[in-house]
Amino acid sequence: MMQGMFTAKSAVIAQQRRLDTIANNLANINTTGFKASRADFKDTLYTTMHRPVEPQNASLTLGSGVLVSATVRSFLAGTPIQTGIGLDFCLTQDGFFTVMNGQSEKLYTRDGSFAVSNEDGGRFLVTADGFYVLDKSGSRITLPEGDISNLKLDTAGSLSIGSEEPFATLGIAAFKNNGGLMAAGRNCFIETEASGSAELLEEPNVQQGFLESSNVDLSEEITKLIRSQRAFSFAATALTTADEMHAMANNMRSS
Numbered sequence: 001m002m003q004g005m006f007t008a009k010s011a012v013i014a015q016q017r018r019l020d021t022i023a024n025n026l027a028n029i030n031t032t033g034f035k036a037s038r039a040d041f042k043d044t045l046y047t048t049m050h051r052p053v054e055p056q057n058a059s060l061t062l063g064s065g066v067l068v069s070a071t072v073r074s075f076l077a078g079t080p081i082q083t084g085i086g087l088d089f090c091l092t093q094d095g096f097f098t099v100m101n102g103q104s105e106k107l108y109t110r111d112g113s114f115a116v117s118n119e120d121g122g123r124f125l126v127t128a129d130g131f132y133v134l135d136k137s138g139s140r141i142t143l144p145e146g147d148i149s150n151l152k153l154d155t156a157g158s159l160s161i162g163s164e165e166p167f168a169t170l171g172i173a174a175f176k177n178n179g180g181l182m183a184a185g186r187n188c189f190i191e192t193e194a195s196g197s198a199e200l201l202e203e204p205n206v207q208q209g210f211l212e213s214s215n216v217d218l219s220e221e222i223t224k225l226i227r228s229q230r231a232f233s234f235a236a237t238a239l240t241t242a243d244e245m246h247a248m249a250n251n252m253r254s255s
Helices: 002-027 218-254
Strands: 037-043 046-050 059-063 066-073 080-082 089-091 096-100 106-109 114-119 122-127 151-153 158-161 172-174 182-185 188-190 206-208 210-212
Touching: 002 037, 002 066, 002 218, 089 096, 151 206
Parallel strands: 089 210
Antiparallel strands: 037 066, 046 059, 080 210, 089 206, 096 106, 096 172, 106 188, 114 122, 151 158, 182 188
8 A cells, every 4th residue: 555655756856857857848938948858757676576376376477657757859950030139040950159257167158049148358249148258269269340230150150240251150069979078057057078079060050040949849749748737736735645545554454
């Protein structure tokens, strides 16, 4: 009877984790460059029970529940959405913009909604969160004097103002295993041993005046939400029933 409670409890916890993942996907459906996640399940240990009274000594194998084995992120590209804004950049294939946060850590993002930060040291290209955008050499991109509305970007990531020569090239990085990247918040990722080291792309194919939409599929997420809510409800009912049966058994023993 206790085994039934443990099994139902594991299902409740697993479905709650799945609901949390779905809710996060839906909350970020309009977040630029957001990558959807899914919760993968696996069964837990099995117990083999022998029944010696039967002629062939047949055994009964009982599972002990379910758990979330991993949260897997999909790095499929979102749809490019035209904004007409000169500081909006969109990667149309694999790759990440390289940025640096306030702790001088290198981060990687698909969010190309950039802005200009006027500081004592000059004008810098930054993300919406104020992280510095880095060039191919890993340095902060400093914007030269001139009308920023004349900023031009070619598909290779080279930046120029008007008809002048390029003053910087965006550092667009790629990884052997995007799934190994660790989420760092603010729509950014950190490289890990599992992802491999960042490698600069020579032909990243960047579009100016576009932003990448999230790759969240609304209809798919709603379908998963309904299924997960039902599974959560069934598991919670099973847990309540097992608890009531356990209480009844205790009362019978004490009477």
